[in-house]
Every structure is written in structure tokens, then in C-alpha cells.
Amino acid sequence: MMLIPCPHCGPRNETEFAYGGQAHVSYPEDPHALDDAAWARHLFYRENPKGLFAERWVHSAGCRRWFNAVRNTITYEVQSVEPIGPRPPGGRPAESTTSEGGHA
Amino acid sequence: MADILFTQGPDELKRAPLAHLHRRLEEVSQSAPSTIRLGERPFTTQIGLRAVPGTAAHRALAGALGVELPARVGEVTGDAADVAVLWLGPDEFLVVAPPERAELVPRLQDALGSEPGQVVDLSANRTIVELGGSAARDVLDKGSPADLHPRVFPAGTAVTTTLGPAAVLLWRTAEDAWRVLPRASFAEYTALWLLDAVREHRLPASDGASDAAPDAAADPASASTPDSREEAAWPATMA
Ligand SMILES: [Zn+2]
Numbered sequence: 506m507m508l509i510p511c512p513h514c515g516p517r518n519e520t521e522f523a524y525g526g527q528a529h530v531s532y533p534e535d536p537h538a539l540d541d542a543a544w545a546r547h548l549f550y551r552e553n554p555k556g557l558f559a560e561r562w563v564h565s566a567g568c569r570r571w572f573n574a575v576r577n578t579i580t581y582e583v584q585s586v587e588p589i590g591p592r593p594p595g596g597r598p599a600e601s602t603t604s605e606g607g608h609a
Numbered sequence: 610m611a612d613i614l615f616t617q618g619p620d621e622l623k624r625a626p627l628a629h630l631h632r633r634l635e636e637v638s639q640s641a642p643s644t645i646r647l648g649e650r651p652f653t654t655q656i657g658l659r660a661v662p663g664t665a666a667h668r669a670l671a672g673a674l675g676v677e678l679p680a681r682v683g684e685v686t687g688d689a690a691d692v693a694v695l696w697l698g699p700d701e702f703l704v705v706a707p708p709e710r711a712e713l714v715p716r717l718q719d720a721l722g723s724e725p726g727q728v729v730d731l732s733a734n735r736t737i738v739e740l741g742g743s744a745a746r747d748v749l750d751k752g753s754p755a756d757l758h759p760r761v762f763p764a765g766t767a768v769t770t771t772l773g774p775a776a777v778l779l780w781r782t783a784e785d786a787w788r789v790l791p792r793a794s795f796a797e798y799t800a801l802w803l804l805d806a807v808r809e810h811r812l813p814a815s816d817g818a819s820d821a822a823p824d825a826a827a828d829p830a831s832a833s834t835p836d837s838r839e840e841a842a843w844p845a846t847m848a
Binding site: 512514515517518520521566567568569570588 | 682689697698699701754755768769771776
């Protein structure tokens, strides 16, 4: 059982949370410029790193807020968390970005 | 037929979500009151507030309430016996007040005015199951993932969490007094879950002891009190 440190509630049991996948996947700046392959890449392609991964979680049975976390997919250690926002956290590893969309 | 409705006021039409279980909750409280007590506190006034700390809306709501809004997780401001405010999220709070304080709803709505925020009457959303006695924390520890040790969960703390699989607000009002707030549609489930969880802390019903004796003599391995025979039927209704 994991303890996940919600940025609003502190360490709480994993069962109170739901997973939201890779963080910081931005909507395409010019959606009309994308062909089908690029859309598929934006919608469905996600990183699957071995190591640090920036991802979204929601404290669904607690404060009900979304937040970003950097988690080590090998050790499950949560390295950092921060409330949801436009800016990736400082600890975000470069290899966890997607090729499309970029970051605000 | 409509006449029947009009001859009764809203108060006569109210039904507590756990009305059908009051007798069984009361039986627990009578069995070993210092160890475990159960009961329902229905019909409290509950008001959902949304306002970002530091804004005019936040200040206006606290001013109209006469109680500061809690600033962090777990914090409860005000008075559990009168008007209390629970922290639900960074900009979300729940006012819990006695049933006769329904006037707080329009008062807070007026105070908020057109500022960004929200005041919603949630009085029918949750009921309150009260749990008390020296074994109360042991009972809750069976089904709650929250750390209920006094060092992190002292009296005057409340969090949103789960009890068994059901989402509840868990509020410790005193060392040995807790309030569990399930949504009304989960109230029966939560009460039945608690009635099951407290069974080991109940004393065998003394007035039924003589009735239990024949059973015990006939089959010592399944010796049971009249009390446990009565409750044996209900888990099937939960499935
Ligand atoms: Zn939280």
C-alpha cells in the first residue's frame, strides 16, 4: 500500500486516490494543422519511462483536487508533488515529455 | 390526497435516513455505554461554501457566519455543539449547525452577493452517525485508511475519507466522540457496517441470558446469545 502525499492533505492512503496518466500533455496550439496521425499521437501516445515520471493524480476520496506528482516507476517513491497548474514541476525529467504539444 | 400534504408541515414529513435503525443503534448504546455508543443526529443544517482564501468572498462568508473558515486539512473552526466549519478543500468548506439554524443559508447567500463563490444548502446531503465510547477508535480503525492516532487526529479534527468502501466525513469532536457523515444514500450501509463492527465490543444481553442457556448446552461450539442470533440475519441484506 502506497502513501501518496497530497499537496493539500499530506500523506494519505493510495485507496483515496485515482490516477490520471501522464502530466503536462498540452492541447495542440493549432488543432486544425494536425493530420490524423498527429492527432492519434496527441491523444493516445504516452511515455512509459523506467524511472522518474511526471503524472497526474486526483485525491478523489479526500479534497477532490487534481495535482501533479513525479513518481519513480521502479521504486514507487513519490519524489515531489505540486498543485495543478500550467507549469511543469522543476523535478520533471526531460524524457517524460511528449513529442507534440510542448509545454507552457 | 394532496390535502394530506398540506395539513402537515415540512417538519412532520421529515424522515431521518436511519429512522428504521434507531432501535438497533440504541441497543448498542445500552449494552456497554462506556465502551461503545451509536446514534443518529439527523436534520442538521449543512451548508457548502466555496470561496478562495484571501478574497472578499472568503472574508464576507466568515464575517456573516461569525466563525473563521478553516485554513488547512483537518481543521474545524467554531463549536461542534453549535456552528462549526469543516475543511473540505483549499477553497471548499462545510458548515454544520443545529437544525434550527437554517436561516444561515440566506444570510450567507446575502453576504456572498455577486462575489465569486458558492453557498449551497446541503442539509439533506449527509446525516450524522455518532459513535462514542472507549472502543470507538478501534471500531473506526477497522475500516478507515486515515491515521486516527491522537498525535495526528486530535479532538477537533475532521477529514474526508472512506469507511469501508463508502466515502464519509470523519470528525472527532472529543477524545472518545466521533461523528461519521455519510451521504444519505450511504447512511444505511454505513450504519449497518458500524453495527457489525461494534459487535465484539457489545456485552451479551443480560436479560436474555437464560434464553441462551439451552442453546449453549445443546451445542457449546455454537453458543450464542439471543442478540447475535438476531443480527445473524442481516448481512444477507447488505450483499
Ligand atoms: Zn487532498
